[in-house]
Amino acid sequence: MNRKKFEETKPEAEEGNTLAESIAMDQHDSTHGHPALQHHFENMEQQREAGTIGIWVFLVTEIMFFGGMFFAYTLYRSQYPMEFASASNHLDLTMGTINTAVLILSSFTMALGVYSAQVGKQRNLVISLALTIFLGLVFLGIKAVEYHEKYVDHLIPGRLFPGNPFDPSGIHPLPGANPQKMEMFYWIYFAMTGMHAIHMIIGVGLLSVIMYFAARGRYGPEYHSPVEVSGLYWHFVDIIWIFLFPLLYLLGRHFQH
């Protein structure tokens, strides 16, 4: 390129071609690649790299998103330790533990799915995705049961249900705990688990779409980055729960006895 001439870059052998033809040629060129290659990428390698960096950047924003709530949690936990411990002890540890196991299992099936896509085992891929979605739904179901229990116990904070105001009298208060401040725990509990549940719902929806395409044979060894990307998202949502579970359910248990 002659650096002194700032004219437009001209492709070779362009004489007589209209622009539309050259664009068409360009698109024709790209069909040499995989059919899933989008027009603006040069090759599959670039496309896959973009997807991978993209999901990691997205997960960073998610960490910051939950980070604000974790910060608030840390602040108030240190400010009202006994209140948080009393309220936390009232959560259903069994259901929480089952849910944790369910999610860990779902992460495993998800990883199996990604592996199956990589090695091109389409049947296994669909089965793994179906299992993952099923486990995700189990988690959400158990969560719904827990929420309902809280509703029955009058532990929904604030005036969301005007007929059912927050009433901490059902909680066994540890020494030094001010029942009025337990509302704060439940507020944070619902904010954090609720936000997590919304992410689970989005994840289930995402995996359903992936499963639909997987069943139609869209993914194989050359092209499976949507599976990988959704897998990373799913693992991330699981990891958030791995933090939420001890912070909300376990911390302060030793005060119980």
Add this chain to the structure above:
Amino acid sequence: MRAIETFQAPAPAKLNYLNAEYGIKSWLLTKDHKRIGLLYLGSVTFFFFLGGVYAMLIRLELLTPQGDLLSSTTYNKVFTQHGIMMIFFFLIPAIPASLGNFLVPMMIGAKDLAFPRINLLSWYIFIVGGLITIYALLAGGVDTGWTFYPPYSTTSSNSYVVATGVGIFISGFSSILTGLNFIVTVHTMRAPGMTWFRLPLFIWSHYATALIMILGTPVVAITILLLAFERLTNVGIFNPATGGDPVLFQHLFWFYSHPAVYIMILPGMGIISELIANFSRKNIFGYSFVAFSSLAIAVFGFLVWGHHMFVSGQSVYAGMVFSFLSFAVAIPSAVKVFNWTATLYKGSISYDTPMLYALGFIGLFTIGGMTGLFLATLAVDVHVHDTYFIVAHFHYIMVGGTLLAYLGGLHYWWPKISGRMYPEGWGRFSALVVFVGFNLTFLPQFVAGYLGMPRRYHAYPPEFQVFNVLSSAGASILGFGLLIPLIYLVWSMRYGRRAEPNPWHLPGLEWRTPSPPPTENFLATPIVTWEAYEFAPPEETEVVGVLRSDKNLEDADRPIDGEP
């Protein structure tokens, strides 16, 4: 002196991104980053003039000390809406989402952003957020100030805080998605030969902006969501009645909203780097310093939020640390200003409209930045915090900085965007009017602020009237100056002279393709063999006179043709 040698007559492209497809649907479903950039351009212009109407109402009201034009409730809503519209729906998206969207792929030689569908989605998200906010405004408005400080925002009775909060929350995601797209695009889609240190500085500053967008925006999103939720439930983590802490909100809010200032100004700095280098036909002085100062600003920007809270009851020592860091973040900005000025040295400086805006930017940004030091200084901030001094300061940064850069960039790339030239005479005239009007509006506010006039006052003691009258007079000039470009730019889309592919004779990639560009930007994937702003071969480089002892002695001493 070397001269640009040849200019090939532009081969007028029959098909470009504007006429490749027709119809509303082809625009609303487009995945072309250029068209999405134009969608953003139209939307932010709308929000800008909406915010401008509110600004005019504020200035009208403040003409007299009594507060007789608007009721106090209306006035409070008006300044709140002005802030929300201008910050969340104009300043934050203005440059990155319109010009950035249009130019980031073109400047790095890519066909599009990495995720075109996400790009379109971000525009829809932005529009939905904007519509919800406008709904809140029509339904009754918000009177909390754009900062939404609780407990006022969670208890104030006559206010659509929830709807507005949801609107801002949603529009925040558009900013996150734009940032994500930029980062991935710059990492993966640079043309062959476009190394990191050949990137135009516009790209560096957008990369830094994108970092802030993805790291900061989610924090304010969750904060505002929690605030809205708190208002619904009437209890929560910011409410002192339930044991919450209203100052926690301020921390979380400013953790984003201070870096958000850099979301607003960094892209503007990128534009100015382009304008200064290109309109003086010089390589930028200290490319790597300018590039890294963008990143330094992005990083330091996250550490200084506490300087908004010197009088809010945070600890003295926290105040000192934040004050110190605030001074530290001023240095990269100062380096940029000095390097821009040094770039002009021995250049070939044109007086085209974009350059006038760039020169105005440097002057106003210097004042804005220097007055920022007053606010970082603990003892002085105690006095001027929440007065008109602060109002003047941030308008110098955001209007004198971001808006001027935006207008400069818009004129600069207008031939590429629209394929038409704007009328140069009108352009220069409006740049002058904007500059004069702006200074007349905001210089008096510094004085009023130090005299002690608090901000957000609907009525004020009569001794401040003279400054407010000056300010209102300036605002009307400024408003007039901003209407002129709106009119002639729209006019030029149809009647302007057709633009050449490279009307300014510049080396950047975006100028090496027809105006307006084809849908995939380039006729063939470009291969980059030159440095950024390489007007002349690097072997002719001169070493600055005062320091010429280091190297290239004989080269620097050689007489230069055409030197006066």
Add this chain to the structure above:
Amino acid sequence: MQSWLPFMPESASTIAPKVDALYFYLSGVTLFFTFLIAGVLTFFVIKYRRRTPFEIPRPVAGSHKLETIWSVIPFLIAMSIFAWGAQVYFEQVRPAANTNEIYVVGKQWMWKLQHSTGQREINELHVPVGRKIKLIMTSEDVIHSFYVPAFRIKSDVLPGRYLSIWFEATKPGTYHLFCAEYCGMNHSGMIGSVIVMEPTEFDNWLSGNANQQAPAVAGQQLYESLGCVSCHGAKGEGGRGPALAGLFGRTVFLNNGQTLVADESYVRESIENPQAKLVNGFGPIMPTFQGQVTPDQLIQIMAFIKSLQTPNAQPTAPAAPGATGSAVPGTNSAPSPTQNIR
């Protein structure tokens, strides 16, 4: 002070000239750099204007040396401003000894003030020249900010917390009092005036308004009527509850092993939520008084407790309320931004 200068606010406190001196320094630096940049810019723009349409100037290499110079010099100037600003600020927030305390309660949209001798005022504050005045401030509803431009002082006023600032007026006159933190509909109407008087005049004013009950006296009545007496003793000597005489500024040992220095926020919490921080050796037997005492009454009770200071209590540490007032190194270390908030 600088009355001959235009555009300067009235300067009527001991701190004001110090802030102004810093302001002049900053203005000087700002003007210098603005004119420097603008001057060099103008010079270059004229000297190196484009003379022929297609000329290309020679590139100029960047210079790390120059860049280092113009990074380091601004940094040094910035540090000088920082150090000076921090020093004046430190003086501003350091709790002064021998202060007259005045209690300030902000509410939408008025300032309620009460002198320690009992005089109540609304949106007006009378103070004498040459005496240190300490304001102990809280809010009944939303965040306000107490701002007297002529004194160059400002502090937010938070609900549920006590912040304090001090000043010493130097010049008789009437000065603006503003609310500087946006607080709702009538925010711009939440203004008042500070009336600075000669000490003798002030004493006359005080005695002319002496019919009001001193907060400490009212606090004693509350102390008795709310039944605090039964556990804490009539003179705060203690009993089933911890002793209260000399409490403010004293280090308190809690039953969870932590210690704290008693201040207004701690006392308020102990009244409203007694179980939160139990003093070592005492059981959780005190009922909560949340909702039974107003912020005004809380202040009265605190004034009474303060009046119980034993004469031989160490005089060094006056109450260190909240953050702004507690800057003495080595005493109550200032709470982290979010620590002592409730």
